[in-house]
Amino acid sequence: MRIPLACWLVLLLAGAVLAQAPAVQLAGVRSQKVLYGTKESIAGTVTVKNTGVEAATVTVRAWLTYDIDTMTKPQQATLTIEPGKTADAAFAWRRGLGVYGHALATEVLQDDTVLARGEDPFNVCDNFWNVALPRALGFMWQAYDAKMNPKTDPSWVQNYMKDFRGGYYNCFEHFFWAQDDFLGMVPTKDVWWSGQARYRESVVAIKTLIDTAHANGVKAITYAKLTGGGSYGMEMARRHPEWVWQNGGTLSVHRGVQSIAKWDEPLTRGLPQSWVPVNYNINDPKVVEIGIKNLCDSATFFGWDGARWDGNFNVRAETFDLNGNPVDKLTPDQIDARNAENMRLTKAYISKVHPRFRYGYNWTQGNWSQTMATTPRESIELCRDGGLIMNEYINQADSVQHPLHRWDVYAESVANDVQAIKKLGGYYGPILASQNTADGKYTNIFAYAAGAHPYYQHVWGAFVTRNSAFIWDNALTRVYNPENIIQVPASVWWRHWVFIRPIDAKCKQLIIHLINPPVKPTVGEGKKPEDVPPPLKNIEVRILPALLDGWTPTRATRLSPEPALREAVPVQAVEGVFKLTVPEVTLWNIVVIDLKKGGR
Numbered sequence: 001m002r003i004p005l006a007c008w009l010v011l012l013l014a015g016a017v018l019a020q021a022p023a024v025q026l027a028g029v030r031s032q033k034v035l036y037g038t039k040e041s042i043a044g045t046v047t048v049k050n051t052g053v054e055a056a057t058v059t060v061r062a063w064l065t066y067d068i069d070t071m072t073k074p075q076q077a078t079l080t081i082e083p084g085k086t087a088d089a090a091f092a093w094r095r096g097l098g099v100y101g102h103a104l105a106t107e108v109l110q111d112d113t114v115l116a117r118g119e120d121p122f123n124v125c126d127n128f129w130n131v132a133l134p135r136a137l138g139f140m141w142q143a144y145d146a147k148m149n150p151k152t153d154p155s156w157v158q159n160y161m162k163d164f165r166g167g168y169y170n171c172f173e174h175f176f177w178a179q180d181d182f183l184g185m186v187p188t189k190d191v192w193w194s195g196q197a198r199y200r201e202s203v204v205a206i207k208t209l210i211d212t213a214h215a216n217g218v219k220a221i222t223y224a225k226l227t228g229g230g231s232y233g234m235e236m237a238r239r240h241p242e243w244v245w246q247n248g249g250t251l252s253v254h255r256g257v258q259s260i261a262k263w264d265e266p267l268t269r270g271l272p273q274s275w276v277p278v279n280y281n282i283n284d285p286k287v288v289e290i291g292i293k294n295l296c297d298s299a300t301f302f303g304w305d306g307a308r309w310d311g312n313f314n315v316r317a318e319t320f321d322l323n324g325n326p327v328d329k330l331t332p333d334q335i336d337a338r339n340a341e342n343m344r345l346t347k348a349y350i351s352k353v354h355p356r357f358r359y360g361y362n363w364t365q366g367n368w369s370q371t372m373a374t375t376p377r378e379s380i381e382l383c384r385d386g387g388l389i390m391n392e393y394i395n396q397a398d399s400v401q402h403p404l405h406r407w408d409v410y411a412e413s414v415a416n417d418v419q420a421i422k423k424l425g426g427y428y429g430p431i432l433a434s435q436n437t438a439d440g441k442y443t444n445i446f447a448y449a450a451g452a453h454p455y456y457q458h459v460w461g462a463f464v465t466r467n468s469a470f471i472w473d474n475a476l477t478r479v480y481n482p483e484n485i486i487q488v489p490a491s492v493w494w495r496h497w498v499f500i501r502p503i504d505a506k507c508k509q510l511i512i513h514l515i516n517p518p519v520k521p522t523v524g525e526g527k528k529p530e531d532v533p534p535p536l537k538n539i540e541v542r543i544l545p546a547l548l549d550g551w552t553p554t555r556a557t558r559l560s561p562e563p564a565l566r567e568a569v570p571v572q573a574v575e576g577v578f579k580l581t582v583p584e585v586t587l588w589n590i591v592v593i594d595l596k597k598g599g600r
Contacts, residue, residue, distance in 0.1 A: 183236050221304065
């Protein structure tokens with residue numbers, strides 16, 4: 001068989017390329033932590049592998065990147081790697097370059113030829129809610145053997161770290177773990193069955209998880225609430241009926257005698273449970289004080305970095321004594337004031353012992369304006385000093401009865417709620433089911449563009465970690481009515497997501513989120529990955545200089561999570577208007593425009 005000359009040339013070229021393929025490969029680059037405090041030193045490791053048959057000597061360079069292209073001076077290390085082996089180069093810096101997203105960047109060179117490049121993003125921030133990407137963690141089944149005994153080998157915890165670090169989760173919430181979620185936060189046993197959901201838990205497993213997470217810069221959040229349960233909660237109700245809410249002389253406890261009798265049997269399955277087995281009397285300040293102290297002691301015992309309430313320490317409208325006699329009857333305003341005071345006392349007590357402890361609440365259910373209309377005092381208190389406001393109900397927006405069922409309503413509501421909560425000092429954390437579907441991606445896009453924090457699950461963790469300054473910087477100011485200074489084609493959604501980010505007296509950034517809108521008008525119709533719109537091409541953005549008050553665009557950069565891009569976009573002055581053209585918006589682009597005072 002005769003092979004054409006052109007085919008021979010292709011084969012020869014392919015063989016040459018394969019022959020020149022580098023034997024040295026970048027096996028990994030890893031920041032020591034996914035989240036650092038502002039006063040912490042930064043450290044990381046670059047791992048290089050030699051797949052060849054001879055020893056290889058390479059140069060490894062590493063540096064920190066920040067903002068758009070700010071970077072440290074590269075550090076350098078020389079590695080000699082034996083065939084089939086790996087070698088590590090360790091690097092350290094005294095501090096990060098600022099607050100928010102960074103990356104540990106590296107390149108591997110041999111004889112001045114770059115063989116590979118890579119990076120690992122991380123955040124620098126003192127309040128982890130400010131940059132939070134929280135992970136949900138319930139029953140830690142990997143920590144126990146088939147007989148529900150704790151494993152003696154702690155290697156199981158690395159499976160969780162692989163999940164956390166792989167998704168760039170910088171905090172996790174362990175829920176339903178306590179013997180009792182109000183009074184049993186400091187275990188009385190080494191191993192127990194939890195009061196809610198009856199999870200198997202142990203002191204060693206929880207401490208191992210928290211200590212390992214902390215070594216990786218991952219913060220630990222405990223679930224908390226005003227009610228209890230399980231065998232521990234029932235015993236507390238028996239010993240102290242005065243601590244339990246009374247309803248007409250009857251203790252508010254679950255009467256599941258069979259469940260409680262078998263609660264602590266190791267291999268019993270399928271016990272019927274009540275959602276609120278033990279309902280404590282939060283109207284009694286002494287009971288509230290006991291619960292606050294128990295949570296504070298739990299933080300001391302385990303090392304929790306924060307708590308997320310699934311039911312605040314809220315009073316009831318009516319209370320009774322053990323004989324069923326009325327004790328007090330409160331108006332809605334009195335209830336709101338008492339609730340705000342309970343949460344204020346909680347924060348004051350715990351923060352005195354643990355100054356960096358953070359507070360989150362499953363609080364808003366519709367939209368924030370409705371929440372403020374009914375419980376203004378408590379809502380303000382929950383946001384104060386950087387509290388996180390969770391929205392669980394938003395995760396049901398695929399229901400036709402949900403007020404946010406339409407994407408246009410959903411997107412605007414999230415954007416407005418973030419701003420309202422931010423003005424009160426808080427952060428917004430909607431629960432999102434972030435599957436790899438069109439719906440999953442759009443719920444994340446609208447959260448990130450607004451400055452919210454997807455709770456429990458998310459997509460594009462590396463991207464938002466590296467670019468968190470353009471999403472979560474507390475200094476970001478939303479531009480209302482942005483069409484007065486910016487013109488964008490009607491095919492793009494953008495009006496709710498325009499911000500100014502101050503840098504210094506002479507520099508600031510104009511940030512515009514460009515979103516390719518969902519194909520279908522309502523949440524729930526994008527159940528497949530392919531249910532996304534075709535990319536938008538050549539999006540022209542015009543900026544009217546007359547309304548920039550003397551600030552001039554000097555350059556623009558577009559950032560995209562999918563496909564992953566960070567590239568310059570030329571800015572041109574054309575007939576008195578600044579123009580830039582974004583080549584393509586697949587789903588979501590962040591366009592960062594640097595502005596300079598007084599000219600280019």
